[in-house]
Amino acid sequence: MEKHRLPLPELHDDKHRHKQCNGENSNRFRPPKHKARGSYVAAENNNLNRSQSLGSCSANSSQIAHAISFRGITERGSLGLECPDASMLPSSPGSMEVSDRSHFEQCFERLAKLGEGSFGEVFQVRDRSDGRLYAVKISKQLFRGEQYRAERLEEVRRYEEFSGHENCIRFIRAWEQYDRLYMQMELCRESLEQYLLRCRRVPEERIWQILLDLLRGLKSLHDRNLIHLDIKLDNVLISEDDETCKLADFGLVIDVDKANNHHATEGDSRYMAPEILQGHFSKAADIFSLGIAMLELACYMDLPANGPLWHELRQGLLPEEFINKISVELQAVIKSMMNPNPTQRPTAEQLLSHPKLLKMQQKRQSLISFNHLSRSFRRSRRAVWGRMCNWKSAAFRYIFYFLEILHLYKPITPPTPSIKIAPSSPSSANMPTAPRVEFQLVGSTPIANRDCYASDFLSGDDALELSQHGTPVMNVTPLNHNQGKSRLDLMKMNMDSLGRSVQVNDFESPCSGLSSPKVLDTSSFRRKKLFVLDFDDE
Ligand SMILES: Nc1ncnc2c1ncn2[C@@H]1O[C@H](COP(=O)(O)OP(=O)(O)OP(=O)(O)O)[C@@H](O)[C@H]1O
Numbered sequence: 415m416e417k418h419r420l421p422l423p424e425l426h427d428d429k430h431r432h433k434q435c436n437g438e439n440s441n442r443f444r445p446p447k448h449k450a451r452g453s454y455v456a457a458e459n460n461n462l463n464r465s466q467s468l469g470s471c472s473a474n475s476s477q478i479a480h481a482i483s484f485r486g487i488t489e490r491g492s493l494g495l496e497c498p499d500a501s502m503l504p505s506s507p508g509s510m511e512v513s514d515r516s517h518f519e520q521c522f523e524r525l526a527k528l529g530e531g532s533f534g535e536v537f538q539v540r541d542r543s544d545g546r547l548y549a550v551k552i553s554k555q556l557f558r559g560e561q562y563r564a565e566r567l568e569e570v571r572r573y574e575e576f577s578g579h580e581n582c583i584r585f586i587r588a589w590e591q592y593d594r595l596y597m598q599m600e601l602c603r604e605s606l607e608q609y610l611l612r613c614r615r616v617p618e619e620r621i622w623q624i625l626l627d628l629l630r631g632l633k634s635l636h637d638r639n640l641i642h643l644d645i646k647l648d649n650v651l652i653s654e655d656d657e658t659c660k661l662a663d664f665g666l667v668i669d670v671d672k673a674n675n676h677h678a679t680e681g682d683s684r685y686m687a688p689e690i691l692q693g694h695f696s697k698a699a700d701i702f703s704l705g706i707a708m709l710e711l712a713c714y715m716d717l718p719a720n721g722p723l724w725h726e727l728r729q730g731l732l733p734e735e736f737i738n739k740i741s742v743e744l745q746a747v748i749k750s751m752m753n754p755n756p757t758q759r760p761t762a763e764q765l766l767s768h769p770k771l772l773k774m775q776q777k778r779q780s781l782i783s784f785n786h787l788s789r790s791f792r793r794s795r796r797a798v799w800g801r802m803c804n805w806k807s808a809a810f811r812y813i814f815y816f817l818e819i820l821h822l823y824k825p826i827t828p829p830t831p832s833i834k835i836a837p838s839s840p841s842s843a844n845m846p847t848a849p850r851v852e853f854q855l856v857g858s859t860p861i862a863n864r865d866c867y868a869s870d871f872l873s874g875d876d877a878l879e880l881s882q883h884g885t886p887v888m889n890v891t892p893l894n895h896n897q898g899k900s901r902l903d904l905m906k907m908n909m910d911s912l913g914r915s916v917q918v919n920d921f922e923s924p925c926s927g928l929s930s931p932k933v934l935d936t937s938s939f940r941r942k943k944l945f946v947l948d949f950d951d952e
């Protein structure tokens with residue numbers, strides 16, 4: 415191996431290692447981009463923070479936001495873009511008039527900038543309609559020509575197409591306004607590039623998992639005869655909730671046949687397969703890009719954009735001081751993926767049948783099945799328990815019913831508590847029967863730790879009259895003429911705290927056996943036990 419190695423004059427120990435990142439990826443080249451991708455637009459002309467620049471265009475059709483969707487369009491045209499479903503979006507919910515504020519500004523609150531590529535700036539936003547967080551990618555360049563617009567819309571089509579796959583980014587919707595494309599998608603935690611710069615050493619077990627995720631995502635593209643052409647750490651995003659790696663940035667995705675008819679655009683030169691230089695585009699080019707990305711991830715190696723090392727890496731000569739750090743098994747996989755001959759590189763499907771990856775897939779599958787099983791078990795246990803409770807109560811009811819028939823059991827009807835209030839004012843003296851007073855306890859009633867008496871809920875004559883009409887009386891502050899007197903003494907006199915006489919009849923409180931003359935203990939209302947049912951997420 416050593417004798418085949420070319421001299422590596424620029425390769426010093428730290429030369430190709432990722433330098434510590436202080437929020438800036440300073441030691442990395444921006445790769446040369448070709449065709450449409452190469453032209454960066456001057457930042458001062460494209461500052462998306464200046465909302466006026468978006469809102470102050472003269473009134474024309476580009477001022478109105480148009481939704482873009484290819485869903486339901488099965489037939490692909492030459493670019494497949496002839497008839498996307500571009501319906502007009504209201505400038506604000508419920509209105510179709512042109513507003514000064516863009517659809518983006520009306521629908522979202524911009525929270526932070528997540529990243530920037532050659533094509534767009536990506537913002538973390540909060541959707542005003544559902545309050546959730548999303549990512550919105552806004553194209554940097556204005557739609558100057560139909561070709562450029564068509565390329566951007568093609569990206570929307572791809573995002574939409576792969577949105578359902580668990581290893582591809584979830585797309586929500588897209589629209590165009592003021593000659594820019596807006597794409598709303600799921601918010602991810604970070605890109606794999608950011609993850610590497612943060613962690614520096616990624617455990618090998620994690621690298622295998624990432625490789626598995628990306629191979630699965632890539633296979634879904636290759637199965638449709640599509641190639642990604644821009645696989646790199648920056649275009650892989652890590653899901654917010656379960657650490658799954660997802661392929662993103664479908665801006666260069668193209669049909670293999672079309673790619674070889676000079677329609678393709680080259681991706682980042684650091685990840686570019688050698689045959690791309692000869693204009694040969696294939697699925698194997700994606701495998702090479704993924705292989706070299708895994709090398710970067712596993713060895714924390716800064717990939718060259720050009721120069722001698724660029725060529726060595728494409729001749730199958732991997733720097734030993736880096737590659738020796740990883741297991742022989744992973745080395746072999748990376749080397750096979752970076753084979754200089756594209757026809758000898760394994761396909762995504764072949765790689766997925768690698769024993770290590772197969773084992774991981776089986777493990778994942780069994781974990782998924784276990785989760786499904788335990789969820790359905792919990793659900794059925796709850797259903798059975800509910801049914802059992804019904805049967806139990808029905809059985810008891812029948813038993814008591816038979817016992818009652820056989821005169822072995824006499825049902826005890828609980829006495830209904832009734833509180834009779836003797837009218838204290840002459841106006842209410844000739845009432846035929848005392849009204850039944852119902853209390854509605856409100857959580858905020860400030861009764862702290864004190865004992866509570868029925869009389870406490872009565873507020874005077876007016877309140878009493880209201881209660882006769884069935885209106886519950888709450889939060890009325892009564893005048894207390896007996897301040898300073900013991901409640902116990904008042905109760906002995908059958909008086910309430912306002913000096914009215916109170917009769918308490920037929921009321922058997924649970925505390926009646928106790929010496930305390932308490933009528934109601936409201937603290938028991940507050941101590942009432944709450945049964946919380948454990949529901950599934952679904
Ligand atoms: N859904 C997302 N959630 C979180 N961050 C994101 C998301 N989409 C993109 N980003 C961040 O924004 C960066 C740029 O996004 P993207 O790669 O889509 O733009 P681009 O202009 O097409 O880039 P490129 O230069 O690769 O063509 C990503 O590298 C990533 O860091």
Ligand SMILES: [Mg+2]
Nearest residue numbers: 531648649663
């Ligand atoms: Mg990108």
